[in-house]
Amino acid sequence: MADPKDTRGAPPREMHIGKKKGTNWLAWIALLAGILALLFALSRCGRDDASAVTTVASTNTTDVVATTPNAGSATALAGTSGLGGYLAGTEAAPRTFQFEKLTFDTAKSTLRPDDAEEVGTIAAVLKQYGNTHVRIAGYADARGSDAANAALGKARADAVKAGLVAQGIAADRIETVSGGESDPVGTNATASGQAENRRTELVVTSR
Numbered sequence: 001m002a003d004p005k006d007t008r009g010a011p012p013r014e015m016h017i018g019k020k021k022g023t024n025w026l027a028w029i030a031l032l033a034g035i036l037a038l039l040f041a042l043s044r045c046g047r048d049d050a051s052a053v054t055t056v057a058s059t060n061t062t063d064v065v066a067t068t069p070n071a072g073s074a075t076a077l078a079g080t081s082g083l084g085g086y087l088a089g090t091e092a093a094p095r096t097f098q099f100e101k102l103t104f105d106t107a108k109s110t111l112r113p114d115d116a117e118e119v120g121t122i123a124a125v126l127k128q129y130g131n132t133h134v135r136i137a138g139y140a141d142a143r144g145s146d147a148a149n150a151a152l153g154k155a156r157a158d159a160v161k162a163g164l165v166a167q168g169i170a171a172d173r174i175e176t177v178s179g180g181e182s183d184p185v186g187t188n189a190t191a192s193g194q195a196e197n198r199r200t201e202l203v204v205t206s207r
Helices: 025-059 080-088 113-128 146-166 191-197
Strands: 095-098 133-139 174-180 200-206
Touching (some): 080 113, 080 200, 113 146, 133 146
Parallel strands (some): 133 174
8 A cells, every 4th residue: 555655756736837037028019119109200290391391482482582603792793884795795694783873762662763774774785685584683671571671672673674674675584583681782780781782683694
């Protein structure tokens, strides 16, 4: 008869099962979800920025005139009296000329009777060189908001264009843009400097 106290060869009465240390999948899934959410947010941000840039570009009606080669700043520009000599030569376009007499009254875009002579002279030169296309850029002094000065510059350029068209220059040869209050030729701290900054420039874009 078997001895009940003899436990050799008998199955253990209790079994202790140790927990195996495994990968914590829940933590990894949470981390992956966080990364995906961050990437999604960044991609949305990029699209929003691109959309904003597109909107600004499409609604801007007063382009600022670009820097013209051969003139580091407006103070280095030749006067319009040199337009005929330039067009008679072989120097490449573009080239910018500043109106020598034409300036505008404060907050105005109307050509004055004194401006008629210079506009007429330019029209005569453009008639002589019929293949020439030009860009008229209007400027303002620093008083007023940026938006108001941009609109005022464009109105001044349009007024000069209208003066040239009235002299017989085809409208499709003339583009108009605004420089706003950028690139001043005089100080905005004095009345005389402000008057100089209410100016107009002519850019020969093709010849």
